[in-house]
Amino acid sequence: MKYVIGVDLGTSAVKILLVNQNGQVAREVSKPYPLIQEKAGYSEQNPEDWVDQTVAGLSDLLKYGDCNPEDIEGLSFSGQMHGLVLLDENNQVLRNAILWNDTRTTSECQEIYAGVGKERLLQITKNPALEGFTLPKILWVKNNEPDVYRKAKTFVLPKDYVRYRLTGKLHTEYSDAAGTLLLDITEKKWSNEICGLLGIDDKFCPPLTESYEEVGTITPQIAKVTGLSTLTRVFAGGADNACGAIGAGILQDGKSMVSIGTSGVFLSYEPDGNKNFAGKVHYFNHSAPDSYYTMGVTLAAGYSLSWFKNVFAKGAGFDELLADVDQVPIGSNGLLFTPYIVGERTPHVDANIRGSFIGMDSSHQLKHFVRAVLEGITFSLNESVEIFREHGKKIDTIVSIGGGAKNETWLQIQADIFNARIVKLSSEQGPGMGAAMLAAYGCGWFATLQECGDQFLKVDKVYDPIEENVEKYKNLFNLYKIIYPATALLNKELMEYRN
Numbered sequence: 001m002k003y004v005i006g007v008d009l010g011t012s013a014v015k016i017l018l019v020n021q022n023g024q025v026a027r028e029v030s031k032p033y034p035l036i037q038e039k040a041g042y043s044e045q046n047p048e049d050w051v052d053q054t055v056a057g058l059s060d061l062l063k064y065g066d067c068n069p070e071d072i073e074g075l076s077f078s079g080q081m082h083g084l085v086l087l088d089e090n091n092q093v094l095r096n097a098i099l100w101n102d103t104r105t106t107s108e109c110q111e112i113y114a115g116v117g118k119e120r121l122l123q124i125t126k127n128p129a130l131e132g133f134t135l136p137k138i139l140w141v142k143n144n145e146p147d148v149y150r151k152a153k154t155f156v157l158p159k160d161y162v163r164y165r166l167t168g169k170l171h172t173e174y175s176d177a178a179g180t181l182l183l184d185i186t187e188k189k190w191s192n193e194i195c196g197l198l199g200i201d202d203k204f205c206p207p208l209t210e211s212y213e214e215v216g217t218i219t220p221q222i223a224k225v226t227g228l229s230t231l232t233r234v235f236a237g238g239a240d241n242a243c244g245a246i247g248a249g250i251l252q253d254g255k256s257m258v259s260i261g262t263s264g265v266f267l268s269y270e271p272d273g274n275k276n277f278a279g280k281v282h283y284f285n286h287s288a289p290d291s292y293y294t295m296g297v298t299l300a301a302g303y304s305l306s307w308f309k310n311v312f313a314k315g316a317g318f319d320e321l322l323a324d325v326d327q328v329p330i331g332s333n334g335l336l337f338t339p340y341i342v343g344e345r346t347p348h349v350d351a352n353i354r355g356s357f358i359g360m361d362s363s364h365q366l367k368h369f370v371r372a373v374l375e376g377i378t379f380s381l382n383e384s385v386e387i388f389r390e391h392g393k394k395i396d397t398i399v400s401i402g403g404g405a406k407n408e409t410w411l412q413i414q415a416d417i418f419n420a421r422i423v424k425l426s427s428e429q430g431p432g433m434g435a436a437m438l439a440a441y442g443c444g445w446f447a448t449l450q451e452c453g454d455q456f457l458k459v460d461k462v463y464d465p466i467e468e469n470v471e472k473y474k475n476l477f478n479l480y481k482i483i484y485p486a487t488a489l490l491n492k493e494l495m496e497y498r499n
């Protein structure tokens, strides 16, 4: 039997899947790493932690999996998007990576608009300047850490750095380049115009390739420590949402998915880069050939739940924490939660907004708060679904992936709030599966990714919306939407009290 490996460099952990030629997951390993949050709005990770944990995970996979290393034909990557990894002339890391959920760059976003112009930026990149994207982070280092910036010769995205350490070859690929705000996404070229207007040397941008291109093989040194073969072919891989979409079978017009990982995403396939959403949703190159996707992003989706668990139920597992939520009625006995604990992106581009529990009552117990958190995260994603529907998209079926797809009650809540059929696949690890599919396609096992999906992806269960619940949630959603405008000013004023 032949195998491929998909490495998903998530925000909470690296998750590695060993997948056989039939698409069955033969073994999976997960290795966590910490977030570094020095101040409110800051979010960093040490790239060395990613490398160490990926190497440790691959070693475990090889040690305890019963497959011959030579039978692993290909390996590819999926990675958290937008994170800035700055490298010097010897490709040494210059500082911690600044992540996608770091919002320190509001003034750099203004600098981008002032230098490039809002309209021109949207024409070239199809996206607005958001704090989470890579370009504002590059400018932040330029403005605030000039000594570090002077030494920087190039940058890459998180999974590109790990791939570099495994192969010795440095690249990025279009799906992650699209999230930098430096790519002309329809021309598929770094924008010399944006670089020029913002004083960035265009040699600073790394070489570009396609997600399914072979970029190298495993170095002898990495082969020695992990047990991998130096013959295993390495393919570039993609942004986690592009890979998640591949792993959820979002490969044709009309297909949509929701992903609840650390962030939350509602994503829809686009056959071309020519639609106009006026920057209200993100518009990026897909990792599948000649295609795109659009998405709305909730910054703290699964992260709101893990934050809640760590603060109020430390030591409990997710299954234990969620065990009673099906006994709590819709609306959590009059308790609403907004998941803005690190600011928000869609539909409210606001680095200052913070979360709320509205309607706390002395009768509320832990389970009411937990259900309110699940409902609030899902309401936030429904604001993205609403934008797509307002733009004429028909959304009646949504594939659900990520950690949030592990819980049955939450899947039914998704069906009822989105008013759409929710499909759960046999593996909820969309991004890792998408990376494995890119490797399988790159190895020539299938003529198209679609053919690979037909073989690899299996529906486990579907959840249909329940009419009575849909009606109740429609009313609650209208109340939920009042919270943002009602709390925006309050949260702005509270900014000075946050460290």
Ligand SMILES: Nc1ncnc2c1ncn2[C@@H]1O[C@H](COP(=O)(O)OP(=O)(O)O)[C@@H](O)[C@H]1O
Residues within 6 Å of the ligand: 009, 010, 011, 012, 013, 260, 261, 262, 263, 301, 302, 303, 304, 305, 306, 318, 319, 322, 402, 403, 404, 405, 406, 407, 410
């Ligand atoms: N059993 C579970 N039930 C519900 N949610 C879960 C469960 N396990 C994990 N999660 C949620 O999934 C999130 C992690 O999802 P994952 O897709 O692994 O994230 P990432 O790719 O960002 O590292 C956690 O923050 C948590 O909110």
Ligand SMILES: O=C(CO)[C@@H](O)[C@H](O)COP(=O)(O)O
Residues within 6 Å of the ligand: 010, 011, 012, 079, 080, 081, 082, 100, 101, 132, 179, 240, 241, 261, 262, 263, 264, 265, 282, 297
């Ligand atoms: O910033 C975005 C997308 O624009 C995030 O979706 C990141 O790509 C992180 O993903 P997860 O770790 O939550 O999967």
